[in-house]
Amino acid sequence: MDLKLRKKNILITGGAKGVGRGIALALASEGANIALHYQTSETEAIETARLIEENGVKVVLVTGDLASLEDVQNMRTKINRDLGTVDGIVNNAGYAQFKSFFDYQPREWQRELDVCLNGVLHLAYTFVPDMIANNSGKFINIVGDSARTGDRNLIVSAAARSGAISFLKSLAQDVGSSGIQCNTVSLGLIDQGQSFHEATLAKIIKQYPLKRLGKVDDITGCILFLLSSTSDWITGQVLPVNGGHSMV
Numbered sequence: 001m002d003l004k005l006r007k008k009n010i011l012i013t014g015g016a017k018g019v020g021r022g023i024a025l026a027l028a029s030e031g032a033n034i035a036l037h038y039q040t041s042e043t044e045a046i047e048t049a050r051l052i053e054e055n056g057v058k059v060v061l062v063t064g065d066l067a068s069l070e071d072v073q074n075m076r077t078k079i080n081r082d083l084g085t086v087d088g089i090v091n092n093a094g095y096a097q098f099k100s101f102f103d104y105q106p107r108e109w110q111r112e113l114d115v116c117l118n119g120v121l122h123l124a125y126t127f128v129p130d131m132i133a134n135n136s137g138k139f140i141n142i143v144g145d146s147a148r149t150g151d152r153n154l155i156v157s158a159a160a161r162s163g164a165i166s167f168l169k170s171l172a173q174d175v176g177s178s179g180i181q182c183n184t185v186s187l188g189l190i191d192q193g194q195s196f197h198e199a200t201l202a203k204i205i206k207q208y209p210l211k212r213l214g215k216v217d218d219i220t221g222c223i224l225f226l227l228s229s230t231s232d233w234i235t236g237q238v239l240p241v242n243g244g245h246s247m248v
Contacts, residue, residue, distance in 0.1 A: 188242030
């Protein structure tokens with residue numbers, strides 16, 4: 001099936017490794033040009049860019065802190081100059097601290113709010129006007145399932161990402177008449193090479209009806225679908241990709 005992604009310009013944040021790298025390579029294999037964002041993982045980002053180029057598409061590396069509106073606007077300047085206006089965004093960047101709320105120091109939670117919520121606002125404020133001008137565009141935000149179900153050890157990032165879900169639903173209503181779709185992909189635990197104690201891993205897997213953690217390849221298909229023309233009548237939705245962990 002032709003997903004009609006050839007020569008589309010797609011910005012992927014947090015794209016240097018793991019899920020972001022998998023999405024970038026899947027899109028490149030469909031002929032999309034990639035604006036690959038990273039913040040600190042420069043070595044991995046350069047390697048990912050090399051792999052993308054092997055597909056015969058264009059790639060532009062951009063760095064910046066999504067919590068900074070100025071950084072995001074500078075990203076747009078470079079992308080527009082070196083690649084062209086963005087047709088789609090996949091926001092895979094995030095930041096979370098794994099601990100109880102009462103283990104935080106005052107204001108220690110601000111970074112999670114700034115990246116996981118304000119970062120989404122900054123991306124939309126900066127890039128969506130170009131989509132409106134082009135009367136076409138796709139905005140996909142990736143969150144963890146804790147944004148929908150809560151998690152006592154991811155309490156702040158879950159709250160911030162829940163806010164981002166609400167924001168994208170409202171944005172979908174605001175820009176739908178301009179041919180733009182805004183959707184969220186909510187993930188269960190993805191195996192990205194983490195080191196788990198055997199007993200801990202077994203306990204985690206028991207929570208999944210499919211009895212395994214997710215793989216990067218489990219995610220790329222739904223991202224390709226949401227960026228493709230076959231999803232043009234889907235907007236304001238939350239798509240769970242979680243092995244059945246949460247069916248709510």
